[in-house]
C-alpha cells in the first residue's frame with residue numbers, strides 16, 4: 001500500500017512510522033488511521049521488524065481527530081460507521097512493542113493514540129490534553145479510560161473537564177510518560193530504546209506486552225496467576241536456556257526467537 005499521510009522507514013530491526021499531515025498538525029482522519037493500521041499490521045508481519053516507533057513532527061505528534069472531517073457528521077453517521085473502531089482495534093492487535101515519541105501537541109485523539117502505544121517518550125516541548133469538551137463532545141478512544149488508569153481520577157477529570165494541556169514535566173510526574181528528553185534528542189532516545197528492545201527475544205517482548213496489558217483487564221490475583229503461568233511457559237523456550245547460560249558464561253546472549 002502506498003501511503004500519503006504517513007511515512008514508514010525500516011532500519012536495523014526498527015520500523016519508524018511518522019504521521020505526516022503537516023498542514024493539519026497530523027489530525028487523524030479516516031485515511032491516516034487506515035494507513036497507520038495497515039503499516040503497523042505490516043510491521044507486525046515483517047520478520048525484520050522487532051520494535052516500532054510512532055512519531056509525528058516537532059510541532060505536533062497529533063492535534064486530535066480531524067475536526068473538519070467530523071463537524072458535519074450526525075449521530076447515525078458515527079454510530080453506523082463505528083467511527084475509528086476498526087482502525088484502533090487493528091492497532092491494538094499489534095504484538096510487537098510500540099514506542100510513541102511525542103513532541104509538541106498530543107491532543108484529543110492524538111493523546112489517545114500515544115496512550116495506545118506501549119510507552120511514551122516525550123520531548124520537553126510536549127503538551128498532552130483532552131480538549132474535546134471545548135468542541136461540545138468528549139474523548140472517544142481512551143481519554144477517559146486509559147488516561148484515568150495512567151494518571152488517576154483527579155488529573156484525568158481535571159484534563160477532561162477543563163480541557164487544559166499538561167506539559168511534559170507534569171506528565172512524567174503523573175505517570176503518563178516514561179522519559180523526557182530535549183526536543184533535539186527525542187528521536188535518538190526513542191530509536192535507542194527501540195534498538196535495545198530489538199536485541200531481546202521477541203517471545204519475551206510479546207509475553208511482557210501481553211502480561212502488562214492484562215493487568216488492566218483482570219483482578220490482581222488473576223493477573224498474578226497469568227503472569228506466573230506465562231513466566232513458567234518461557235522455560236519451554238530455547239531463548240530462556242540461552243539467556244541464562246549466557247549469564248552464567250559471562251557472554252552476550254544470542255536470542256533466536258525460539
Ligand code: CO8
Nearest residue numbers: 023024025027063064065066067068083107108109140141
Ligand atoms: N482537526 C483538523 N484540523 C486541525 C486540527 C484538528 N484536530 N488541529 C489543528 N488543525 C489545523 C488547523 O485548522 C490549521 O489549519 P488551517 O491552517 O487550514 O486553518 C492547522 O492545523 C494549524 O493549526 P492552528 O493554526 O490552529 O495552529 P496553532 O499553533 O495556532 O494552534 C493547536 C495549535 C492549539 C493545537 C490548535 O490547532 C488546536 O486547538 N487544535 C485542535 C485541538 C483539539 O481540539 N483536538 C481534539 C479534537 S477532537 C478529538 O480528538 C476526538 C477524538 C475521539 C474520536 C473518537 C471517535 C470514536
